[in-house]
Amino acid sequence: MKRIDAQPDEVCTTQRAAEMLNISVTSVQQLVEKGVIEAWKTKGGHRRIPVAAVLAYRAAQTHIEAAPPSERPSVLVVEDNAMQRLAYQRQFEAWQLPVELCFCENGYQALLQIARRKPDILLADIMMDGMDGYALVKTILADPELASTQVAMLSSVSQAELEARGGIPKGVVFFTKPVNFDELRGYIKACCAQSQRWNR
Structure with missing residues (x-):
């Protein structure tokens, strides 16, 4: 345009x-x-x-x-499906957004990565072996030091299943799979702008 x-x-x-x-x-x-x-x-x-x-x-x-790479907003994607991770990677490359992108395969790996560097944006699948997305997100929301992290959950689970797990946590954005990548891109851009405003 x-x-x-x-x-x-x-x-x-x-x-x-x-x-x-x-x-x-x-x-x-x-x-x-x-x-x-x-x-x-x-x-x-x-x-x-x-x-x-x-x-x-x-x-x-x-x-x-x-901004240099070290100062760009960081995005952590937690997804156990290799094909889905590849799809996210290709989308981010196509978008050419100024972010640092990192992938983890499960909640445990994500917590280790978060201990090394707090992400500005977290995208988490719900259904994963071991620590699933719900447990990961609740752990993050309970930590005051991670309060500024923008959190989104992405899953194909039904509304009934979501409600059975307690619904979508307050302040968390939910994307239904298959993900509308145009909407996800808008969300990431909004989070990047918000992160930049907080870090000024």
């Missing part, structure tokens, strides 16, 4: 914001829902976004992209 500029004192729609940022409308919606980009809704339910907020986000993304 062609990047479009505008005056900072204007407001715009999600479509125009997407064009200005050269990303999808879904990605803009993810950024708005996470509070990364300021917005409000009209009485008719349409989002309106200050152009100044869009420009500020674009400037933050430029800063992230210019």
